[in-house]
Amino acid sequence: xxxxxxxxxxxxxxxxxxxxxxxxxxxxxxxxxxxxxxxxxxxxxxxxxxxxxxxxxxxxxxxxxxxxxxxxxxxxxxxxxxxxxxxxxxxxxxxxxxxxxxxxxxxxxxxxxxxxxxxxxxxxxxxxxxxxxxxxxxxxxxxxxxxxxxxxxxxxxxxxxxxxxxxxxxxxxxxxxxxxxxxxxxxxxxxxxxxxxxxxxxxxxxxxxxxxxxxxxxxxxxxxxxxxxxxxxxxxxxxxxxxxxxxxxxxxxxxxxxxxxxxxxxxxxxxxxxxxxxxxxxxxxxxxxxxxxxxxxxxxxxxxxxxxxxxxxxxxxxxxxxxxxxxxxxxxxxxxxxxxxxxxxxxxxxxxxxxxxxxxxxxxxxxxxxxxxxxxxxxxxxxxxxxxxxxxxxxxxxxxxxxxxxxxxxxxxxxxxxxxxxxxxxxxxxxxxxxx
Amino acid sequence: xxxxxxxxxxxxxxxxxxxxxxxxxxxxxxxxxxxxxxxxxxxxxxxxxxxxxxxxxxxxxxxxxxxxxxxxxxxxxxxxxxxxxxxxxxxxxxxxxxxxxxxxxxxxxxxxxxxxxxxxxxxxxxxxxxxxxxxxxxxxxxxxxxxxxxxxxxxxxxxxxxxxxxxxxxxxx
Numbered sequence: 001x002x003x004x005x006x007x008x009x010x011x012x013x014x015x016x017x018x019x020x021x022x023x024x025x026x027x028x029x030x031x032x033x034x035x036x037x038x039x040x041x042x043x044x045x046x047x048x049x050x051x052x053x054x055x056x057x058x059x060x061x062x063x064x065x066x067x068x069x070x071x072x073x074x075x076x077x078x079x080x081x082x083x084x085x086x087x088x089x090x091x092x093x094x095x096x097x098x099x100x101x102x103x104x105x106x107x108x109x110x111x112x113x114x115x116x117x118x119x120x121x122x123x124x125x126x127x128x129x130x131x132x133x134x135x136x137x138x139x140x141x142x143x144x145x146x147x148x149x150x151x152x153x154x155x156x157x158x159x160x161x162x163x164x165x166x167x168x169x170x171x172x173x174x175x176x177x178x179x180x181x182x183x184x185x186x187x188x189x190x191x192x193x194x195x196x197x198x199x200x201x202x203x204x205x206x207x208x209x210x211x212x213x214x215x216x217x218x219x220x221x222x223x224x225x226x227x228x229x230x231x232x233x234x235x236x237x238x239x240x241x242x243x244x245x246x247x248x249x250x251x252x253x254x255x256x257x258x259x260x261x262x263x264x265x266x267x268x269x270x271x272x273x274x275x276x277x278x279x280x281x282x283x284x285x286x287x288x289x290x291x292x293x294x295x296x297x298x299x300x301x302x303x304x305x306x307x308x309x310x311x312x313x314x315x316x317x318x319x320x321x322x323x324x325x326x327x328x329x330x331x332x333x334x335x336x337x338x339x340x341x342x343x344x345x346x347x348x349x350x351x352x353x354x355x356x357x358x359x360x361x362x363x364x365x366x367x368x369x370x371x372x373x374x375x376x377x378x379x380x381x382x383x384x385x386x387x388x389x390x391x392x393x394x395x396x397x398x399x400x401x402x403x404x405x406x407x408x409x410x411x412x413x414x415x416x417x418x419x420x421x422x423x424x425x426x427x428x429x430x431x432x433x434x435x436x
Numbered sequence: 437x438x439x440x441x442x443x444x445x446x447x448x449x450x451x452x453x454x455x456x457x458x459x460x461x462x463x464x465x466x467x468x469x470x471x472x473x474x475x476x477x478x479x480x481x482x483x484x485x486x487x488x489x490x491x492x493x494x495x496x497x498x499x500x501x502x503x504x505x506x507x508x509x510x511x512x513x514x515x516x517x518x519x520x521x522x523x524x525x526x527x528x529x530x531x532x533x534x535x536x537x538x539x540x541x542x543x544x545x546x547x548x549x550x551x552x553x554x555x556x557x558x559x560x561x562x563x564x565x566x567x568x569x570x571x572x573x574x575x576x577x578x579x580x581x582x583x584x585x586x587x588x589x590x591x592x593x594x595x596x597x598x599x600x601x602x603x604x605x606x607x608x609x
Contacts, residue, residue, distance in 0.1 A: 038487050047488045091500060114446070135489070138482045139501055143508040146475070150516035155445045160475050160509070164482040220561055220572040224446030225591070290500045299488040347487045382478055384485020392484060407478060 020313060023063040027309035030054040034306055035346055038299070039391050046295035051302035064309040076304045079182045082263035083133075083300070084292040085270045086176045089248065090136040091291035092273035095282055096241035102128075103144040104235045107151050112228035114154040114221070118214060121145055121159045125166040126207050130173040131245060137167040154226035158218035161410065162210075168379050169210050169418055172372065173203040174252070176266065179300065180352040180374050187356045188367040192256035198368060198429045205425035206376060209418040217410055244272050300349075307353040316358060323358045327365035329427045335359065335366055336423045339373025340380075340415070347385045348374035365430045372422045380411040437463040438552040442545050442578070443524050444469075447558035447591035452527045454589045455556050465532040466552070467524050470544040471513045480506030513538075542577035549584050556587045563590065565599030 037050040059069045093099070102124050110117035125145075129137045142163040149156040171178035174196050175185035185195055215222065251265025277283040322338065324331040335355075342351040352374045359366040378384040382404065383392055389404075441455045455465055483504050514536070521534040537544045549555040557579075560572040570590075571579065579586055 051488075087501065135486060135501060138479075138486060139503060139505055142479050142482070142505040143512060146479075146509050146512050147516075150445075150512060150519075153445050153520070156513075157472060157475050161478055164478050167482060223563065224444070224560060226446055287500070293489060293501050296489045296501075303488070347485070349487050378485060382481035382485075384482070384487070388484050388487075389481075392481070406474060407481075 023061070024310070024313035024315075026061060027058055027063045027306065027313050028315075030058060031306050031310050031350070034303060035350060035387070038347075039387050046299070048295045048298040048302060051299045051306070055302035055305040058306055058309040064305065064312060068308065068312070069305050072305055072308050073301060075186055076183075076301050078261055078263050079186050080297045080300055082176065082182055082261075082266055083179055084294075084297055085263060085266035086133050087135060087293055088270040088288060088291045089245070089266060089273060090132040090140065091287075092270065092277055092283065093132060093238070093241045093245065094136075094140045095277060096238040096273070097235065098238045098241045098245075099128075099140050099144045101235050101237055102141070103148045106145070107148045110148075110152060110154075110226075112152055112226045114149075114158070114224065114226050115215070117149065117152065117154055117226070118158055118162060118218075118222060119211075121162045122166065122207065122211055122214075125163050126170040126203075129167055129170040130177045130203070131249065133176060134167040134171045134178050137163055137170075149226075152226045152228065155221040155224050158214060158221050161218075161407070162214055164382070165210055165214075165379050165410075165414065166207065168384075169206045169376050169414075170203065171375050172199050172206060172422065174199075175262070176252075178375055180348055181371060183304075183352055184356060184367050184371050187360045188364040190364050192252050192262045194256075194364075194433070195368075197433055198364070198426065199371075201425040201429045202368075202372060202422035205421040206372075206418040209421045210414055213410070213414045213417065217413060240276065241273060244269050247272075303350065304353060307350060308357075311354060311357050315354065319354070319358055323355075323362075325362065327363055327369075327430065329424075331362075332365065332369040332427055333420075333423050335369040336373040336419055339370040340377030340419060341373075343374040343377040344380050344385055346387050348378055365426070368426055368430075369423060372419060372426060376415060376419045376422060380408070380415045382407040382411075437554065439463050439465045439554045439556065440549050440552045440584075441465060441467050441524070441528075442470075442555065442557040443467050443520060444558065444560065445520065447560060448520070448524055449527065450589045450591045451556045451558050452524050454587060456528055456530070458556075458587060459554065461530065465528065465530060466535055466548075467521050467528070467532055468535045468537070468545065468548050469517045469521055470541045470548075471517055471536070471538045472541050473539050476506045476509040476513060478506075479509045480504060542574045542581075545574075545578050546581045546583065549578075549582055552584050554585050554587055555582050556589065558589050558591045560591075563592070563595070565595050565601070566597065567600065 034051045034054050037045070038047040041047070058064050059066055106117060106120040106124060110120055125137050125141060128141050142160060145159050145163050146156050149159045171181065175181045175192060188195070190198070248265055248269030251268060252262045255262045255265050274283070274288055278285070324334040339351060339355055342355065352370065355370045356367065359370050381389045383389040437460060439455055439459050441451050443451065459465065483506060489501055517536045521536065525532055525534060535548060537548065557575060559570045560575045562569040579588065
């Protein structure tokens with residue numbers, strides 16, 4: 001059964017044209033196909049090329065009723081719009097030179113000390129992941145961090161690894177930080193500010209544990225030294241982009257206080273930067289559409305509908321007894337661990353889509369515990385999940401794919417410790433603030 | 437005399453100085469830098485872990501969110517290695533050759549040192565006291581496996597003799 005944002009069970013699918021076993025088999029097979037194609041990317045197709053027809057097929061065969069699919073689309077629509085606005089906002093911030101300025105700030109303030117640079121990278125990556133989403137950290141910040149380390153002659157490994165870890169760990173704070181959060185935010189019924197208030201302590205705790213692990217794990221590289229950068233003209237601070245991002249954050253708070261969808265604040269921020277960039281001819285309408293990643297949005301919607309079919313047709317009964325009841329500390333720990341395992345097997349996106357309808361009835365605490373697991377868990381494998389990892393090993397078997405041992409060893413130290421700290425912090429937040 | 441000098445970020449100055457001080461002026465010096473493959477690899481992996489983003493594959497030009505940061509890192513790493521070797525050559529102030537490699541650092545260094553008469557490298561571990569961890573994993577592997585004589589230098593002035601740990605049994609007479 002699928003629960004909507006209000007937390008109540010919706011009516012079961014009406015008038016199925018398939019018997020339940022067949023419907024479940026078909027939906028499960030389609031989900032496996034969609035995920036396999038998303039990992040393998042046959043012929044370099046966008047993932048939506050397989051996912052959208054699969055979603056159409058589950059509706060056409062009645063594995064999920066048209067009304068239920070429509071309700072799911074209505075629920076996911078604002079989430080997807082929110083995501084598109086944040087992606088455009090991040091891309092425009094990059095066009096304005098925000099990430100370059102960030103690199104220059106890191107190089108100057110690190111003053112030739114690698115340990116200080118690591119602290120700056122942690123600050124920058126945590127802030128950028130939280131506000132502009134994990135895509136921004138992976139795609140836009142990581143190269144800047146590498147260039148900064150190279151510029152001051154520091155060994156780049158700890159700083160680049162910090163970006164990849166924090167793109168997951170630091171994506172706990174706001175609903176916009178990670179697509180998984182946006183999906184959970186819609187299902188939890190929390191306001192934007194309450195979500196952020198409950199996740200602030202887990203966010204700080206998880207990042208703090210990562211920082212301690214990194215300082216120890218990379219002690220040799222961090223001790224190797226570096227040089228202070230030669231005095232150069234500091235690049236111009238992209239004030240307009242910074243002010244726009246600040247106003248967008250304020251807009252999130254304001255919209256959630258007066259009770260409208262915070263996606264509008266993200267849209268306003270993206271529009272402000274887009275209009276300015278268009279007037280100054282720094283971007284084109286085509287580039288803006290590309291920044292919104294339309295095939296990705298279509299993939300998320302289609303995946304949501306296929307997962308709905310799988311969950312509705314029996315997975316909820318199968319997995320239901322694995323889901324711990326309640327929101328006490330042991331239940332939160334078990335939920336986070338289960339979510340981390342599931343995210344590591346396939347990917348955190350399908351994991352969160354499966355777990356949300358099963359945990360939403362237990363309340364926001366349970367949903368947030370799932371988020372801790374699916375967001376921190378992927379640091380265990382360097383490609384985010386075993387499925388992606390195995391496929392990459394097969395494809396790259398002959399051209400020297402990276403050594404896994406070190407990254408995995410780092411994950412084994414960092415993930416259980418930061419997950420435990422984050423769950424404890426969440427439990428504390430829930431006790432003090434209340435799940436509302 | 438063929439000399440290989442292993443250039444690593446942060447500690448290379450001492451290796452270049454040692455090569456100049458301890459080898460004849462007409463020695464064939466090769467400055468070697470190895471980019472660890474797992475640094476761009478980690479960025480490739482993080483990008484691959486973003487499921488469903490419709491990243492373009494193959495030879496299609498990547499733009500916007502389709503730019504693989506790992507590829508960008510490979511280009512940046514190559515440029516950075518080139519600059520580092522230039523700086524090292526300037527410091528050496530003698531004719532020399534430069535070699536850039538990519539892969540597992542310690543194995544690449546051992547392979548590059550094959551057939552040479554001297555390999556110069558710096559300690560890369562805890563350098564606050566003499567031993568026992570003044571060699572990091574990479575340098576330890578290279579010292580263990582080097583197929584040639586090795587000159588092992590402290591990147592900065594060595595810590596004094598009193599920093600040496602006591603022997604396990606110090607009731608000697």
